[in-house]
Amino acid sequence: MRITDIQRCEVRPGRLVEWTLSPATVAAATALPEDSRPPAYIQESHIRTARSVRDDGLFVPTWLGTAFDIPGPVDLDVLQEALRAWTVRHETLRSGFRWAGASGDELRRFTLDPADVSLRREVVGDFPDADALVRHLQDRFDAVADALRWPNLIYTAVVRDDGASVYLAFDHSNVDAYSVHRIAAEVHELYAAGLAGRPADSRTPAASYVDFCEIERADADGIDSGHEIVARWREFIRRCDGTLPGFPVDLGLPPGGPLPPQRMLCEPLADAAEAAAFEAYCRPYGGSLVGLLAATGLIVHELGGQPVYRTVVPFHTRVKSRWSESVGWYVGGAPIEVPVDRAPGFRDALRAVRAELQANRSLARMPLARVLRLLGAEFRPTSPDLYSIVSYVDTRDIPGAERWAELRAHALLRVSYGDQVCVWVNRMHEGLWLASRHPDTDAAAKTMRLYVERLRDRIASVAHGSLPAVC
Numbered sequence: 001m002r003i004t005d006i007q008r009c010e011v012r013p014g015r016l017v018e019w020t021l022s023p024a025t026v027a028a029a030t031a032l033p034e035d036s037r038p039p040a041y042i043q044e045s046h047i048r049t050a051r052s053v054r055d056d057g058l059f060v061p062t063w064l065g066t067a068f069d070i071p072g073p074v075d076l077d078v079l080q081e082a083l084r085a086w087t088v089r090h091e092t093l094r095s096g097f098r099w100a101g102a103s104g105d106e107l108r109r110f111t112l113d114p115a116d117v118s119l120r121r122e123v124v125g126d127f128p129d130a131d132a133l134v135r136h137l138q139d140r141f142d143a144v145a146d147a148l149r150w151p152n153l154i155y156t157a158v159v160r161d162d163g164a165s166v167y168l169a170f171d172h173s174n175v176d177a178y179s180v181h182r183i184a185a186e187v188h189e190l191y192a193a194g195l196a197g198r199p200a201d202s203r204t205p206a207a208s209y210v211d212f213c214e215i216e217r218a219d220a221d222g223i224d225s226g227h228e229i230v231a232r233w234r235e236f237i238r239r240c241d242g243t244l245p246g247f248p249v250d251l252g253l254p255p256g257g258p259l260p261p262q263r264m265l266c267e268p269l270a271d272a273a274e275a276a277a278f279e280a281y282c283r284p285y286g287g288s289l290v291g292l293l294a295a296t297g298l299i300v301h302e303l304g305g306q307p308v309y310r311t312v313v314p315f316h317t318r319v320k321s322r323w324s325e326s327v328g329w330y331v332g333g334a335p336i337e338v339p340v341d342r343a344p345g346f347r348d349a350l351r352a353v354r355a356e357l358q359a360n361r362s363l364a365r366m367p368l369a370r371v372l373r374l375l376g377a378e379f380r381p382t383s384p385d386l387y388s389i390v391s392y393v394d395t396r397d398i399p400g401a402e403r404w405a406e407l408r409a410h411a412l413l414r415v416s417y418g419d420q421v422c423v424w425v426n427r428m429h430e431g432l433w434l435a436s437r438h439p440d441t442d443a444a445a446k447t448m449r450l451y452v453e454r455l456r457d458r459i460a461s462v463a464h465g466s467l468p469a470v471c
Contacts, residue, residue, distance in 0.1 A: 032111070069165050312389060314333055
């Protein structure tokens with residue numbers, strides 16, 4: 001599934017239909033008592049960051065979404081029930097937070113019963129112009145899928161005689177990229193069952209991300225400032241000059257300036273054969289992730305001159321199979337330091353990255369927000385991204401992946417404001433796809449263009465056996 005923004009996901013004209021949680025559902029939520037299960041640290045950090053940035057006078061939308069087609073004349077009643085059943089199946093989507101406590105600064109959870117969840121459908125109208133439709137969808141998603149409100153999800157369909165294009169958006173607190181990639185197949189399955197007159201969802205309920213939050217938080221609260229994990233992060237941050245690492249190249253940002261607008265960059269990196277050859281070459285060292293990080297370390301050393309490439313590598317925290325079908329934000333980060341000035345060859349860099357990941361990957365299971373709290377540092381976030389990332393996911397085994405091209409399926413990112421560089425590389429059946437958001441400056445655009453071109457060249461060199469001994 002290609003990661004992109006809504007401007008690049010091939011929106012076509014049609015009649016727009018919208019679903020939100022019904023007024024009765026919202027009223028039921030208002031009357032709910034507190035759910036004792038706490039927010040995950042990553043959820044709390046996200047919501048507090050959104051509030052901090054908003055208090056500074058800037059609205060920074062950070063929703064995630066998905067887009068996919070449903071062929072044939074669409075039965076909106078059946079589609080509505082499929083969306084409702086899917087929402088009910090994933091408990092985090094019917095759970096939210098309120099500010100509470102004596103100071104009004106504590107986040108308390110509430111969770112709806114499945115029977116109290118219903119959707120309200122509204123026919124918004126006809127949009128003969130695709131650009132106007134894109135602007136409307138983005139504005140609606142910004143307004144509804146917002147970290148500081150609840151409900152913070154919205155479902156839409158653009159209906160035509162030959163089918164419909166479905167666009168769903170969620171505040172990031174309830175979904176990660178893996179969750180978004182699974183949605184198309186699940187909704188299609190529910191819709192097909194509804195058309196056939198079968199029960200909307202006869203499968204075992206998905207494990208609850210809300211339960212995971214409680215378990216993870218209890219584990220995280222069991223460590224203190226003297227724990228080895230905290231000590232390792234403390235030393236890493238010290239070597240990053242007291243902060244978390246950005247992308248070590250010139251982005252054209254003045255020190256202490258306002259949060260800049262961002263730009264999207266997305267395009268193919270390699271075809272299927274090249275992706276397979278790159279994976280085969282890197283497999284003895286840990287696979288394509290290791291290869292991408294090694295290549296990135298060498299490239300940013302060429303572009304920026306830093307002797308050590310420091311970054312935080314995102315990993316999913318679905319370490320038990322019970323969470324594999326669960327919608328939620330299952331992501332942690334592991335710090336790595338690659339001495340690229342002493343690893344000039346690609347194989348040298350591969351070995352260095354492998355050693356760092358082997359030593360540090362387990363740190364991703366401890367929420368970084370908990371570690372930062374224990375460090376006692378004043379990490380008052382001024383950006384929705386604490387650090388820059390390079391992420392890799394092989395999506396070929398996700399249910400429905402073989403139909404993504406047919407269904408015009410996309411994973412959607414909202415590109416708004418931020419001073420970091422975030423890079424996502426997905427391996428699909430068609431090959432490798434890169435998406436990135438970066439500050440919208442001339443310097444960043446030039447640097448990121450060079451980075452992507454050199455990354456593509458390095459992958460091709462590996463795939464075609466022409467990699468030089470020293471890079």
